[in-house]
Amino acid sequence: MSTRRSGKMVDPCPSLDTIHPDVLKQFPHLFEPLSIGNLYIRNRVFISAHTTMLAENGGPGEKLIAFLEAKAKGGAGLIISEAVNAHPSGSESKNELCSWEPFFPEGLKKLRERLDLYGTIFFVQLFHSGGGGTHAGIMEKGPNIQPSNISFLCEGLVGTSHALRLEEVEDLIEGFAKSALICKDNGAHGVEVAAAHGYLIHRFLSPLHNQRIDRFGGDFNKRLTFLREILIAIRKKVGGDFPIGVRIGCDDFIQESLSNDDIIKICKTLEQEKLVDFFDITGSHEFIDRSLIHHYAVMDDKLGHMVPEVSNIHRAVSVPVLHAGRIINPRQAEDILAAGHIDMAGMTRASIADPNFIKKTVEQREADIIYCVGCAQACMGRVNRNQHVTCFQNPFTGREHVWGELTNTTNRKKIVVVGGGPAGMSFAWVAASRGHEVNLYDDHHELGGQVLLAEQLPLCLELGTVARNLSRQVYQAGVEVYLNTSATSETVIAQNPDEVVLATGSKPYLPQNVQGINQNHVFTFERAFTQPDLLGDSVLLIDNDGHQRGASTAAWLIKIGKKVQVVTEFSHIGSNFEMSLLRVRIYQIFFKNKIPLYPHYRLIEIGRKSVFFKDNYADTDLEIKGIDSVVVLYPPIAQTELEKDLRASGKKLHLIGDCLTPRNIEYASFVGARLGRSI
Ligand SMILES: Cc1cc2nc3c(=O)[nH]c(=O)nc-3n(C[C@H](O)[C@H](O)[C@H](O)COP(=O)(O)O)c2cc1C
Ligand code: SF4
Known part of the structure; x- marks a missing residue:
């Protein structure tokens, strides 16, 4: 079996031979290699496509490369690139990858070289959004495009899309084929065509959008023509020895579009026509919230919620079936693989929260994994707001290049932190890891601050995991923690710290101009x-x-x-x-x-x-x-009672998190870590 690895491998996740037998016994399926086409993939964990807003000039620059390299180093068997726009009519922003941009091939080559260091297989996702400014109707971009001249209800979508003429459809097909060749020539091991999530190819497949009467529309078979011709054109360009896959939803989860049975029929047809080497199964229509919620299951939702529908597809086809969807820990992945529901487990947000989760599993340090809680706030939420991806409990993610590795301090300080919420904890573990002496005070019996209250509320139940992930890091970094201890300015000053960090959070606000606001009820x-x-x-x-x-x-x-x-x-x-x-x-x-x-x-x-x-x-x-x-x-408003006396004492004082400006966990952990790495 060809492995197609090149370059010198450094610090790889241990190969199968060197994984401890106890780990292999617990995860026999997770660490079993897989072949796609003639490629050897070292384990069954893949990172599915995720747009990061880290691209530069339409190509992978150092920020994106460092972000993906962290996942390769962390042990992922296969990484699929974020959506690469396959045709200029689909481009949305320069922070996205665009196959025709001059910087794209150059960046792709560099990316492949870096992933090769860790033996990671790398596919590119080829994509068409449905038009420049799909979401916002950006005037400077081209029109939004769709299969048919029909109106489609979607909050936030500006105007009705232009219905593609036949020659425009044919030009798009050529765009996909050319893009695939660029990817092959510049280091991709394979490509996947994005036919999911309500974007252009999905719209051709769905009767909800496609009412064409030419060869691209009509019955099921004709609606498949666009995707089919894209796959044929790609194969013609790249030759036989190059895996081509399709990313498709297992179900649109709404009556008016594609069902699980429809998708099974599509997958079987594509396989019978020998057009695919693998399927990457996802779910939902992103422009319809009641469908989208199935894709990004949120806190309190069932883990692995789409596995039953995906498993139906797995049973119907024989090429490998990949799937990502709220698979958040290695044991859950092992169980799904062991049950034979899928061939590879996508753990995408899991890898955003902790790029090292596989490495930690191999090293028998599962307890150290920063588990994703499914909030989708700082990953998907930020990308939707055109900000780069990160994790609300791990601000290092997405900042690998800009922040770099933590460095030991050359000027060890004694630092007192007041407040053990996300801001205080983030600061404390980062500063202590760098060699500072950090004492952390909190008046509660447990670290976590307001998160501990929030975790008891519906739709927030997993927030406690954030508190526990952070507090574990605090203790591991050697922070001296004083619980049940209300710090006063006197007790803080008495310790003679070099610097003080106030992370005392916020307090509720009641508008005093409202008559009756202070009544007991x-x-x-x-x-x-x-x-x-x-x-x-x-x-x-x-x-x-x-x-x-x-x-x-x-x-x-x-x-x-x-x-x-x-x-x-x-x-x-x-x-x-x-x-x-x-x-x-x-x-x-x-x-x-x-x-x-x-x-x-x-x-x-x-x-x-x-x-x-x-x-x-x-x-x-x-x-x-x-x-x-x-x-x-x-x-809420900032809680800053200690500030005045501490300032008067002349101690160097920092305010972080809610006590500086009440926002959210993402902001608190970011400012805490940022100060911790620079102090
Ligand atoms: C920030 C972010 C960006 C994403 N961008 C893409 C994308 O470009 N293409 C795609 O097919 N899916 C995209 N997805 C969906 C993921 O590939 C995956 O299906 C989803 O996150 C569910 O898997 P998970 O629960 O393991 O995260 C994105 C997800 C996230 C969180
Ligand atoms: S921001 Fe939330 S959903 Fe996204 S990776 Fe972090 S914990 Fe997971």
Whole structure:
């Protein structure tokens, strides 16, 4: 069997021969090599395509190379590149990969050289989004394009797309073929064609979008023509000895589009026509939130949620079937592989949270893995906002090149940290790892700060993992931790630290200009949660924060049996979610429970049984009657009580996280780590 490895391998994840027998016994399927075409893949873990916004000038620059190299070094058997635009009509941004850009082939070669150091197989995903500015209708780009001249409902999509003429479709096919050849000539071991997630090829497959009457539209077989001709054209260009795969959804999970049976039929047809060497099965239509939620299952959702549908496809075809979808730990992957549902386990967000998770498994350090909690905030959420990928609990991810490895300090300092939430913990473990003496004070019996409260709320249940991931790093780095200890400015100064870090978080805010706000039946979220027995039956939630806490508080109130109504000053509940698809889960809860929702109303006065509002536009009145308790959520404010005295003491003082500016876990862990690596 050819391995097609080139270059000198350094620090590879141990080969099968050197993995400890105990590990092999526990993970016999995970560490079993796999062949795709004539390629040898050293284990069954692959990293599926994920757009990073780390590309430079349309090609892989040092930032993207370092990001992917970390995963290769961490032991991934196969890495599939992020979506590479296969035709200029599909380009969205220079931070994405574009096969025709001059920097692309050069960057690809460098990337392959670096991945070769670790024996990692590397495929490129070829993609067409459906038009320049698919999401935003960017004027300077070309038109959005689609198979047919029909209107398609999609929030945030600007205008109806141009229906492709026959010669335009043929030009796209040629674009895919040319791109595949560029990839082959510049180091890719294979390519995968993206036919999923509601993007252009998927739209040709789906009766929801494709109503053409030429050879590219009509019955199932004709709707397959675009993908079929792309695969034929690619094969013609690249020759026989080069794996070509298709990424396709197992199901669109909505009645009006493709079902699991439809997809099985497509896969069987492509296999029978000998057009594919592997399938990479995913799921959903990204432009329809109730479908998209199946792809990016969120916290509280079942792990490996698409495995049953994928397994049906696996049973129907004989080429290798790859699958990614909330497979987050090696044991879960082993079980799915052992059950014969799939041939390779994609662990993509798992690798964003911890690129070293396979290496740690091999080294019998599973307990050290930073487990992904499925929030999709700093990975998908940021990419959707055109910011580079990272992880909300591991800010080093996506910053490999810019931040580099941690270096030991040459100027050891004694540092006191007050506050053991994500900001304080991130700072503490990073600074201590670099050789500083770090003492961390927290008044709670456990590290985690507000995360410990949040993890008890619906849709946040896995947040506790973040606290535990970080606190483990704190203890391992040798930080001296003082729990149940309220630090005062005197106790801090008495230690004579060189520098002090305040990470004391935030506190709830109640608007004092609202009449009746300080009555006993008015609760902050924290008080409601810690004293639920004081809540009456009929609870009005006023969510003027718009983040996940508000939505989760509503879900919690419903869960404990309260009669709930929700008012917000914003356009809708959850308007500030970092990852908008979470809205699907919360609205499912609202609609199933017939919860009255009142967007656009600002709070005026709270009475004993009634609460008064005015709408934001015409000042009309709203009175909500029969209320026993009111839970009020505003953006929290910084908790900075120690700051004044500490500044007066002349100690060098840093404020990080919520106590500087209350935001979220992503921000807190980022600023903590950033200060820790530079202090
Ligand atoms: C930041 C991010 C970007 C993604 N970009 C792509 C992409 O370019 N092409 C693609 O087919 N899937 C993309 N995906 C989907 C992933 O390949 C994968 O299917 C998804 O993350 C579910 O797998 P996981 O639970 O292992 O993360 C992306 C996912 C993330 C988190
Ligand atoms: S940001 Fe959330 S979903 Fe994304 S990798 Fe990190 S923990 Fe996982």
